[in-house]
Amino acid sequence: MALTKAKEIVSSHPAVVFSKTYCGYCTRVKNLLNQLGAAYKLIELDQENDGDAIQQALLEWTGQRTVPNVFIGGKHVGGCDKTLEKHQQGQLVPMLTDAGAITTKSAQLTNANAM
Numbered sequence: 001m002a003l004t005k006a007k008e009i010v011s012s013h014p015a016v017v018f019s020k021t022y023c024g025y026c027t028r029v030k031n032l033l034n035q036l037g038a039a040y041k042l043i044e045l046d047q048e049n050d051g052d053a054i055q056q057a058l059l060e061w062t063g064q065r066t067v068p069n070v071f072i073g074g075k076h077v078g079g080c081d082k083t084l085e086k087h088q089q090g091q092l093v094p095m096l097t098d099a100g101a102i103t104t105k106s107a108q109l110t111n112a113n114a115m
Helices: 002-012 024-035 051-062 080-088 092-099 104-114
Strands: 015-019 041-044 069-072 075-078
Touching: 002 015, 002 041, 002 051, 015 024, 015 051, 024 080, 069 092, 075 080, 080 092
Parallel strands: 015 041
Antiparallel strands: 015 069, 069 075
């Protein structure tokens, strides 16, 4: 049930962050996505009735139990380190753009500001 729910959430949104409200690494990823102007679905597992079950389902699906657990375009990206690494390598904005999580205009502004 939880695995089905997680997969439905991921397939229904261009970007998804499974998070916990008190997690500093989660905050870093959310702040980055907000700075990039990305639209994403945020699931705070510590505020969901079935959050523990969803987290267990994510482990079974992705091999990752920790949060944040980030998906872009239906594909598993990973946690904070992997997401930040993709951004540092210049891969995150194109992924978000391709998935429809950010518009081309906001991506151009972000890239211009990064230079």
